[in-house]
Amino acid sequence: MAAKEAAASVPSTPLLKDELDIVIPTIRNLDFLEMWRPFFQPYHLIIVQDGDPSKTINVPKGFDYELYNRNDINRILGPKANCISFKDSACRCFGYMVSKKKYIYTIDDDCFVAKDPTGKDINALEQHIKNLLSPSTPYFFNTLYDPYREGADFVRGYPFSLREGAPTAVSHGLWLNIPDYDAPTQLVKPRERNSRYVDAVLTIPKGTLFPMCGMNLAFDRQLIGPAMYFGLMGDGQPIGRYDDMWAGWCIKVICDHLGLGVKTGLPYIWHSKASNPFVNLKKEYKGIFWQEELIPFFQSASLPKDCTTVQKCYIELSKQVKEKLGKIDPYFTKLADAMVTWIEAWDELNSAGAQAPAPVANGTAKK
DSSP states (O other): OOHHHHHHTSOSSOTTTTTEEEEEEESSOOTTHHHHHHHHTTSEEEEEEOSOTTSOOOOOTTOEEEEEOHHHHHHHHGGGGGGSOBSSGGGGHHHHHHOOSSEEEEEOTTEEOOBOTTSOBOOHHHHHHHHHHSOBOOSSOOTTSOTTSTTOOOOTTOOGGGTTOBOEEEEEEEEEESOOOOHHHHHHOTTOOBOOOOOOEEEOOTTOOOOOOTTEEEEEHHHHGGGOOOOSOBTTSSOOSOHHHHHHHHHHHHHHHHTOEEEEEEEEEEEOOOOOHHHHHHHHHHHHHHHHHHHHHHHHOOOOTTOOSHHHHHHHHHHHIIIIITTTOHHHHHHHHHHHHHHHHHHHHHSTTOOOOOOEETTEEOO
16 A cells, blocks of 8 residues: 555544553664655654664654663663563563553564554554543453444343443554464474464453463553563573563553453554574573463462552562562562562552653664
């Protein structure tokens, strides 16, 4: 679709223009933003540069952004910077922490604009916003899926007392082309591509976990932000590619406890690049075994009634991680401590009167 046609599909006043940040982790020039320009340009970008901080990341002209590299993270967080992963896309959660907006959308730099079955470019951000601004239905499943979408409603037999729904904290989008598979599945199905476009948004029921993918994800930072920690992954850690799933398991337990909703389904993006399955296997192999114990842990996790904030819930969950998962491997004791450090850093940067950190934008301090 030509840029003019794409621009025509964008609302004249973009939804939540001043209330949403787009967070992008990267190690390369952000040429992919050109395709997203009609949809992303009105919004503020937070770019988290991973890897070598001396490398210059080029951002296409016309975008409003701030960029943080590892030196910035160390400067801003000091000793607490050790809770932010290095050489792993989990570093994106630093962007969640320094944002001052109510909503976050995060996307990977190998994700492009997808087309719906009619051939129209999909404005993924707009659909995420619609998901977040309408309620969820975590307590009773609606067989027409999202009852708040145009052309749908609650079906016969749906309790009227539950039709107000619950506030939506997370909108989890999907991908066409390269599916988000683990390494063993990649090796068995190296040529498999996802071409199935399912026009549906579902609320994940209370008590049900899911494998969250961070490459096309939006959330209400005020409702769930402090729990959106992508853990310790990458350089110096025994595991990788479980950052978003760890965050997903944590946020789902906390959302269930606090009465918040999580949606999955639309919107789709086009995932362009398959990662190396042999490299992935080296990163994942411990996680593949560990998850058989992690999932039952999260399924049985219970938070006390006095955990009335996300921070209190997350600290309590960190204690349970240390007590129960620390027996599996010392890594989980280290991770539990990092969870506490993350909350301390979050509260310091987001307390009343806290000064916004000065980022580096294209090598120049942004005023």
